[in-house]
Amino acid sequence: MSDVTFMEEKKKTEHRWFEDAMALLMGTSLVSFGVLFLKHAGLLTGGTAGLSLLLHYKYGIAFGIVFFLINLPFYYLAIRRMGLAFTIKTFTAVFLVSTFSSLHDKFITIQDLNPLYAAIFGGFIFGVGFIILFRHKASLGGFNILALYLQDRFSIKAGWLLMGVDITIMLISLSIVSTYQLILSIFCGLVLNLIIALNHRQDRYTV
Template identity: 50%
Template structure:
């Protein structure tokens, strides 16, 4: 029997740039689906959604600011390359999330569709970023750190934490929105749990 081995390869700068650009555009589109349906997600994005619904701030403004404290952990535990790519990714999602409504609207949007497709879009965006040594900050940084140091599954860890955060939103949105948000959290993290496993992807 012949055993095939795969040697990890390093992405080029151009590959990193296109992945971060496209990944953040996908994530921002998912964010706008959620915003249009008044849904939530987990992590720092979930906190940004809550602040957006409760206060006169945009998602992008809150999301960018709330991620700032997590860069210290990223620098100390993961490194400067990851931190700089993550900072760029957070900035781009914040920017794209706020300008996307200028180009597209979602009148008559079905909330179940928004939950599933929005979750898939954000999950695909996260996956692209993870595979190019970046993330969207916050709990993504913690999840990445635990995956590297303890061998935890990023998708499973975030699924548990995200569901807890969504349930905490009971004081901000109605129960239907919370249930649909849990569905979206499962859809998002299903992408990561299925596709982001040790040894499955050889790029870094």
């Protein structure tokens, strides 16, 4: 394939603004619905979402408010490392997840939710939501941005730092959730990451 043909093909597959807008709407809707599952089952996840759930369980503060505020300090790093477009999309995604997570309860009532079911399908929903956001060059901010910045600046491995953050959140949560809920939370995280690993590979896409 010639360079001209490749560039033409790449141009054809680039996402347009309304496609990005629809992706942000769909991706954040799914992620926030996954949060609903975890909240009703008393489960956790990693990153800023997990920290937000932890504070929600411990102090009764609305998840959406905590999640939005916790992410604010990371946008400066996002602009420096990822660029303005990525940062705007990420800010929008965080705002929408924060908003939608507070709205779902007004439209759906969950009276009985099996924790194992919540862990499995919560992981499915999270995974699909994240893939949609990643494919449109957006994220949910938080510790991922900090980890990438510290890796560039101080050669601290991002993977190890993120693992340490998640382990710390899980260990602190033992004072709030049961061991069974913690095990299911870890299982939910494994399901989520498996879906992302199997379905989001840069060598399969051109954008």
